[in-house]
Amino acid sequence: MAGKAVLTGTHFINGDEACCEGALAAGCRFFAGYPITPATEVAERMSRRLPQVGGVFVQMEDEIASMAAILGGSWGGAKSMTSTSGPGYSLMLENIGLGLCTETPCVVCNVQRAGPSTGLPTLVGQGDMMQARWGSHGVYEVIAVAPASPQEMFDFTIKAFNLSEEFRLPVTILADEVVGHMNERVVIPPANEIAVIDRLKPTVPKESYLPYQPGPHGVAPMANVGDGYYMHVTGLTHDERGYPGMDAATQEQMTARLRDKILGNLDRILDFETVMLDDAEVAVVAYGISARSARGAVLAAREQGIKVGLVKLNVVWPFPEQFIRELSAKVKAMIMPEINLGQMVLELERVAAGRCAVELVAHPGGGIITPDRIIAAAQAALEEKP
C-alpha cells in the first residue's frame, strides 16, 4: 500500500483534489470529515490517499465531530485537516474557537457555496469571509488564505499548514465552488523543493515547561501527547501553565498573546500580489475566484487605456491594513469584486477611511463576477468628479 506523499509532476486535477495533494505534501496524516457539496472531493481523495502514506482518514458523524477530531489528532502529533462548505463551517466554528484558544495547529478547507442556510449547494459563493474572521465567539485573531486556482489550492494548502504549525492555530482555506471544481494544470514540485514547517517542540526540562509561555515570535513551543510533559489543555481562559484563571487579568494576558502572535508577525504572514499597480488610478482589490475575474478585467482595461491595477489578496485574514492604507492615498478609487453583498469591502472602506472612493461589485452567489462589470466600475469611478 506504500505510496508517495508528494506526487511530483504535472497533473490535470480539480481544486479539491489539488488541496489534498497540497495537504499530503505539507505532511498532513490525519483527516476527519463529513461529506458536503462542493467539498466532498477533498474527503474522497483523502480517504484513498491517506492510507497509502500511513495516515488515517475517518468519516465522522457530523462537522462538529470532524473539527473536534482534528484538534485531538493534532495534539496526538499528526498534522490534521478537515474540509467542508458553509453549513458545515457553521458547525465547526465552535471547535475552531477551541483550537484558537488552545493554540492547536490544523487546517480547515471551506469550499464556499452560496448561502445563507442550505443556499445553492452546487454553486459558487464567497459569503463566509466575515464568518471566518468573526464566526466563533470571543476575542481572537485568525489566519485565512484564499486560493484562486487549482494550482493555488495546492500551494496555499501547504501555506495554510505551514502557517498553522508556525503560529499554532486553525488556519482556514477560504476556497470556493468554482476553484474547487475547476480542472486545471497543477504542477507538483519535487518534495525537496517544498518548504514545510513543523511546530516548534519544547526543549526545556519537563518541570519547567510552561505550555503557553511565548517563545520565538511570540508563539509557545508545543508538546505533543506522549512527550511526557503532562500538559493541561483547556478552552477556559488559562495562564501560561495552561491552568484556568477565572479573572480579567488572565483573560487580558491570554487574549493579548493570541493577538500579538498574529499582529506581531504580519511580515511573515501577509501575502498579496500586485499587477500593473504602479501608475494605477483605480485599484481592484480581490481574492479567490473573483481575483481571476479582476485580473482579466485589469488586462482588458489597460488595453482600453484605463489606468487600473490589481491587488490580489492571497492571505485575506489578517487584512493587509498598512499596504491598503498607503494605496488609498495614491489612487482615486478602490474596487472590490466579491460574491456576496459586501464583506471584505467593509475592511477596504475601514482602512481607506475616506482617502479614496471604495466601490463594491457584488454578486449574491450562484455565478461569478464577469470582468466587464469590473471594467465598468473602474470607468465609472474615473468619471466621478472628485
Add this chain to the structure above:
Amino acid sequence: MSAKASPAPQPAHPQDELLRTDRIPHIWCSGCGIGIAFGSLMAAINKCDTPRDDITVVSGIGCTGRLAGYIHLDSFHTTHGRAIPFATGLHLTRPQNKVIVASGDGDLLAIGGNHFIHAARRNVDLTVICVNNFNYGMTGGQLAPSTPFGAKTTTTPKGSPDEPFNFCALAAACGATYVARWTALHIRRLTTAISEAMDKRGFSFVEVIAPCPTAFGRRNKIRRPLDLLKLYYDRSVVKNHLAPGEATIDFDHKLVTGKFVDIERPTYLDQYDMVNRGELEAWPATGVDASASGQRKAG
C-alpha cells in the same frame, strides 16, 4: 503574635503523583460524588501497567469535565459534548495511548449523545466514564437526559415530564464492548470496573451514579449528602450480566448496578487496517447473482 513553627511535612498520599496538587482545592461541592469517581479512576490508573506518558484524559464541560484539570497526565478539557470526537482524533493518531474520556451525563449523552452512539458503533478504543448525577450541576441544577421522571430541577419546577435515558442500555445497543454501572458507594467494584474498562479493547463504558446534594438533592428535599448517597446505595441491587435493557434506574423499585456487557469485537482501527491491507475483496462476501435480475440490453 509569635512566629509559627513550620508545619511538619505532610506524608505524600499514594495518589498525589496523579494529582495536579498545585490546582487544589478543587471546585467540587462538599458531598459531591465526582471526587469518588476521580479517586477510583486514579486507583485504576495506579494499578495499570501502561506508562503514564501513554495515558490521556479527555473531558467535556460541566462539573465532571473539570476532572481533566486536576489529573497530572496529558489532559484535555474540551468543548461541551465534544470530548468523545476529540478523543477519537487523539486515539487515531496515537493508538498506543490509552485514552480515557471522563465527563458528565449531560455532556456525554445530551449535547454529546450523537458522538457517543457513533463512537460506540465504530468501537473506537476509548474508555468512557460517565458520572451521572441526574442533573446539570455546574449551571445550578437543570433537567438532564438522566433526570428521573417526576424529579424537580430548576427547569422542571413541578417535576420532570421527561423519560430519562438508560445509558447502559444505549451503550450496549450501540456496540460497546464493556458496560458497567456502579454507585459512588461501590468504590472497590467501581475501581475494578474502570480497570477492566481500561484494559478492554474497544469502546468501554462505566456509569457512576453520583450524589449532587447541592443542586439535585436540595430541590428534591434530600439535602444531606449522605442521605442522597444512601438512597442510591439502598435502592441499588447488583445484577451482573443482566440484559442492559432490563438494567433500569427506578428509585421506587430498583436501581440496577453491575457489569452488563463484557465482549470482544474488532475495534475501529482493527477494521480500518484490515480493509486498507486489502483483505476484503468485495461486499457482500457471498457475492450477487447478476443474471437473476435480468441484464438490460442496449436496444
